Amino acid sequence: TMIGLGNVLLQIPIGMISDRVSDRRYLLLVCATVGLIGTAFMPFFAQNWHLMAALLFVWGGVVAAMYTIGLAHLGSQLSGHELASANAAFVLCYGVGMVLGPQAIGIGMDAF
Missing domain, CATH: 1.20.1280 (Monooxygenase)
Structure with a gap:
């Protein structure tokens, strides 16, 4: 909360x-x-x-x-087409991090 x-x-x-x-x-x-x-x-x-x-x-x-x-x-x-492409890449990287980050942290905690 x-x-x-x-x-x-x-x-x-x-x-x-x-x-x-x-x-x-x-x-x-x-x-x-x-x-x-x-x-x-x-x-x-x-x-x-x-x-x-x-x-x-x-x-x-x-x-x-x-x-x-x-x-x-x-x-x-950035502006125009470059901004749209960079925004898409930013959101993709954020999403991948949200999916893979907890898994990597869990594996690290198990190893520790």
């Missing part, structure tokens, strides 16, 4: 920040870093529901914003 709320409620503020940043690659790097740090801190916050809920809210919103910021970055760099 908290990940979903963060995803919904943080998209507009993060999108507004994205509109004001000249190079969105740095914002994507910040989002990825927040995602990595949030993942690393989850085990430490698991005993306190309030801290974990806050972490999941921020983590869910920031990690989901990488998709939105990535599309905005494509839109600012």
Whole structure:
């Protein structure tokens, strides 16, 4: 629930920040870093529901914003036919990652 709320409620503020940043690659790097740090801190916050809920809210919103910021970055760099092709490739890669990522993580967890 908290990940979903963060995803919904943080998209507009993060999108507004994205509109004001000249190079969105740095914002994507910040989002990825927040995602990595949030993942690393989850085990430490698991005993306190309030801290974990806050972490999941921020983590869910920031990690989901990488998709939105990535599309905005494509839109600012390309136009016309190139934009349509890049958008299709972006969505395809995102979809493949959504299908294969959990499988790879599960295999890694089993191996660990």
